[in-house]
Amino acid sequence: MDRSIHPGLVNNLAMQFMNVNLSEEDRRRYLVTALERIMQTYPTDMEEEKTMxxxxxxxxxxxxxxTPSLLRDVFRTTxxxxxxxxxxxxxxLVRNEMD
Structure with a gap:
């Protein structure tokens, strides 16, 4: 799964997150767009929510x-x-684990 994430996509998302003028909603939209692109290339043999x-x-x-300086922003947005x-x-998931 780790290898399915193209470095160019990571670089593009990092560049977007470096824009200090972006709102949290804009960051979330960029994250969603990146996830949608990855999801298109990922097999559907796993639950969509789990994959996402x-x-x-x-x-x-x-x-x-x-880009380690983006840790706080990317973590919060995620x-x-x-x-x-x-x-x-x-x-x-948590409930099932506790049962």
């Missing part, structure tokens, strides 16, 4: 590795994205 969650975290890691779009899925 894993790819969002991997993409955040890759951007932070690429957490906000997960809370807004995958919260129910994550909550169900």
């Amino acid at each position: 969650l894993m790819l969002a975290m991997l993409l955040a890691k890759k951007v932070a590795d690429h 957490v906000n994205f997960i809370n807004q779009n995958l919260f129910t899925y994550v909550r169900n």
Whole structure:
């Protein structure tokens, strides 16, 4: 899964996040666009939510590795994205783990 994320996509997202004039919503849109591009090339044999969650975290890691100064911003944006779009899925994962 890690190798499915093209370095050019990571570089482009890092460049977008470096723009200090972007709002949090703009950053989230750039993250979503990048995730949608990755999802198009990814096999559909796994739940979409699970794939999206894993790819969002991997993409955040890759951007932070690429440009460490973006760690806080990319982490915050990724957490906000997960809370807004995958919260129910994550909550169900935790519940199933506790059962």
